[in-house]
Amino acid sequence: MFRVKPQAISDILDRVMRSEGLETPLLQKRIIDAWDEVAGEFVAKQTTNKFIKNQTLFVGITGPALRSDLSMRRAELIEKLNKRAGAFVISDLRLY
Secondary structure, eight states: OOOOOOOOHHHHHHHHHHHTTOHHHHHHHHHHHHHHHHHOHHHHHTEEEEEEETTEEEEEESOHHHHHHHHHTHHHHHHHHHHHHTSOOOSEEEEO
8 A cells, every 4th residue: 555645625626726727717807806996995885897808807997087097006006916816816907
């Protein structure tokens, strides 16, 4: 009989997710779900639609003044969102 070296379940799940191509969609979902908390409650209420395409998070904002304010905070928001997801997922943020 041989002994198998024990592995953490998180390592096994990460390996399976990566091999099945599910890691990226999961990380993108984490980014989109984290938007409301990272951007704040007021901004979340002014947000209409969120999606990720080609490492860019697109966020619909109802007011032009808010869009301008968030544009100035773009780098900070990207950093916080990637940190929340635990990986480099987005490289740009577009507000429309």
